[in-house]
Amino acid sequence: MNRASPDHDPNDQTSWWRHGVVYQVYPRSFADANGDGTGDVEGIRSRLPYLQQLGVDAIWVCPWYPSPLNDGGYDVADYRDIHPRFGTLADAEMLIADAHRLGIRVIIDLVPNHTSSEHPWFEAALAADPGSRERARYIFRSGKGLDGDLPPNNWTSVFGGSAWKRVADGEWYLHLFDHTQPDLNWENEEVRAEFDDIFRFWLARGVDGFRIDVSHGMVKDPAFPDVEITEELLESSQATDHPHWDRDGVHEINRRWRRVLDESGSDVMMVAEAWVNATNLPLYLRPDEYHQSFSFDFLVTPWGRDAAIAAIDRAIGAARAVGSTPTWTLSNHDVMRHTTRYGLLADTNWRTWPLTGPASALDPDLGLRRGRAASLLMMALPGSAYLYQGEELGLPEVWDLPPEVLDDPVWEDSHHEQKGRDGCRVPLPWSTDGPSFGFGDAEPWLPQPDSFGDLSVDAQTGVPGSTLEMYRTALAARALHMVGDESFEWLDLGDEVLAFRRGSGAICILNYGGATIDLPEGRVIVSSTDVGHGLPGDACAWVLPA
Numbered sequence: 001m002n003r004a005s006p007d008h009d010p011n012d013q014t015s016w017w018r019h020g021v022v023y024q025v026y027p028r029s030f031a032d033a034n035g036d037g038t039g040d041v042e043g044i045r046s047r048l049p050y051l052q053q054l055g056v057d058a059i060w061v062c063p064w065y066p067s068p069l070n071d072g073g074y075d076v077a078d079y080r081d082i083h084p085r086f087g088t089l090a091d092a093e094m095l096i097a098d099a100h101r102l103g104i105r106v107i108i109d110l111v112p113n114h115t116s117s118e119h120p121w122f123e124a125a126l127a128a129d130p131g132s133r134e135r136a137r138y139i140f141r142s143g144k145g146l147d148g149d150l151p152p153n154n155w156t157s158v159f160g161g162s163a164w165k166r167v168a169d170g171e172w173y174l175h176l177f178d179h180t181q182p183d184l185n186w187e188n189e190e191v192r193a194e195f196d197d198i199f200r201f202w203l204a205r206g207v208d209g210f211r212i213d214v215s216h217g218m219v220k221d222p223a224f225p226d227v228e229i230t231e232e233l234l235e236s237s238q239a240t241d242h243p244h245w246d247r248d249g250v251h252e253i254n255r256r257w258r259r260v261l262d263e264s265g266s267d268v269m270m271v272a273e274a275w276v277n278a279t280n281l282p283l284y285l286r287p288d289e290y291h292q293s294f295s296f297d298f299l300v301t302p303w304g305r306d307a308a309i310a311a312i313d314r315a316i317g318a319a320r321a322v323g324s325t326p327t328w329t330l331s332n333h334d335v336m337r338h339t340t341r342y343g344l345l346a347d348t349n350w351r352t353w354p355l356t357g358p359a360s361a362l363d364p365d366l367g368l369r370r371g372r373a374a375s376l377l378m379m380a381l382p383g384s385a386y387l388y389q390g391e392e393l394g395l396p397e398v399w400d401l402p403p404e405v406l407d408d409p410v411w412e413d414s415h416h417e418q419k420g421r422d423g424c425r426v427p428l429p430w431s432t433d434g435p436s437f438g439f440g441d442a443e444p445w446l447p448q449p450d451s452f453g454d455l456s457v458d459a460q461t462g463v464p465g466s467t468l469e470m471y472r473t474a475l476a477a478r479a480l481h482m483v484g485d486e487s488f489e490w491l492d493l494g495d496e497v498l499a500f501r502r503g504s505g506a507i508c509i510l511n512y513g514g515a516t517i518d519l520p521e522g523r524v525i526v527s528s529t530d531v532g533h534g535l536p537g538d539a540c541a542w543v544l545p546a
């Protein structure tokens with residue numbers, strides 16, 4: 001394994017992740033090497049040279065474990081193997097080794113809040129009696145009402161409906177997500193010890209980091225009180241003082257995992273998927289907890305200069321307060337792609353799950369213009385940036401997937417009120433034609449729109465001004481001008497302009513106004529549009545002053 005040396009200091013200020021660019025791979029939809037219509041590990045391996053050329057430092061691979069795939073793999077049946085549809089453990093080891101040879105680190109996704117209902121532990125729990133050791137690994141409770149036929153409390157699943165399901169003998173179990181994703185009981189030492197071991201299993205296989213799913217959800221109020229539906233909660237699922245989100249007890253778990261990582265003696269990291277408010281975020285980033293936690297506050301901020309400045313200040317302040325760096329992301333497998341989000345003409349609250357939004361009026365050209373500008377802004381900020389596969393192609397959300405192909409449990413769990421997250425999970429187009437635009441040899445598991453041919457990697461490679469070439473130029477320039485140090489200074493270039501200078505002297509300017517503005521004297525390193533006559537509205541440029 002060519003990881004960092006064993007005497008590595010885990011809080012070293014030069015650690016790669018402090019400014020790394022991480023590319024998120026959703027395995028089902030990245031590349032299908034075995035021609036079964038679903039992406040796989042070999043597909044990822046075959047495309048590593050593409051990722052190296054793009055200029056990323058690491059990949060984050062979404063869950064690849066054996067799973068019934070009821071929630072795209074976030075329903076894990078075995079944490080120590082690979083889903084046969086994606087490949088084998090040996091394939092995963094080859095992927096890690098090849099990635100390392102190309103200088104790319106590998107982060108994997110761990111799902112500790114819940115298992116699949118097909119995990120042997122849950123099968124054993126169902127077969128065992130109430131009060132048994134098997135049931136104590138999960139959260140089983142008696143119901144309310146005369147016959148216990150009402151759920152133990154009013155908690156709702158993130159995907160819709162009650163968070164409790166009744167089993168044959170009358171007890172209920174908790175599932176904050178789909179009913180096939182029973183929540184583990186993190187008060188149980190057996191559960192904690194099992195995850196220490198899972199971390200070690202993958203560390204021994206050379207992975208460089210872990211993205212921790214729902215890292216703010218493991219600890220529940222032991223009294224299991226009803227959730228009070230407050231204004232704050234309706235406004236944002238990141239509300240404070242909640243009986244199962246962001247409770248103090250999670251920090252003890254974070255510290256335990258951090259010790260396991262630090263004991264490995266290498267430069268491994270973990271990044272939290274914590275949907276918590278900006279005030280509490282720094283708590284996750286303390287030096288003995290997570291290395292990184294996504295700034296979802298930035299992701300959900302609507303288009304606009306002042307809102308963007310405030311969100312950036314909050315994220316930088318939160319990270320710096322505890323000696324960390326911010327972790328930016330604009331898209332992932334759970335949210336509407338940002339090229340579409342920024343083209344929606346109606347105000348949408350992105351602070352409550354699910355983040356897929358209404359199919360309201362949309363201007364796709366505006367969305368792409370703003371999306372590209374936002375991407376350049378993000379890649380110029382201090383800290384690390386996570387890119388979601390396909391954003392480098394400017395892929396839009398796919399709106400019109402027919403109901404019969406929808407796969408996200410949100411569709412059924414919301415009783416067909418929410419289409420769910422499939423629109424950002426459509427397989428990537430690699431070539432301009434073929435049965436799945438080069439994704440593989442078969443029909444892909446979700447249909448791609450015809451427009452994907454012109455957005456494919458082949459169609460954009462070498463084309464000046466294409467989104468792909470913009471990302472390549474930006475990532476190369478970022479390595480030269482944006483990561484030397486973490487310093488950052490706002491510049492005042494007018495009421496409608498967001499501008500800042502980085503330590504190297506490079507300036508990033510985003511024009512939120514309608515009128516074209518002059519750029520400072522100097523060399524334009526990269527821009528989101530043609531800047532021959534100045535910087536138009538909804539565009540961004542990086543300038544190295546003369």
Ligand code: GLC
Pocket residue numbers: 071074075111177213214273333334
């Ligand atoms: C996380 C994942 C999401 C999944 C959920 C339940 O939010 O990103 O895809 O559905 O957790 O595991």
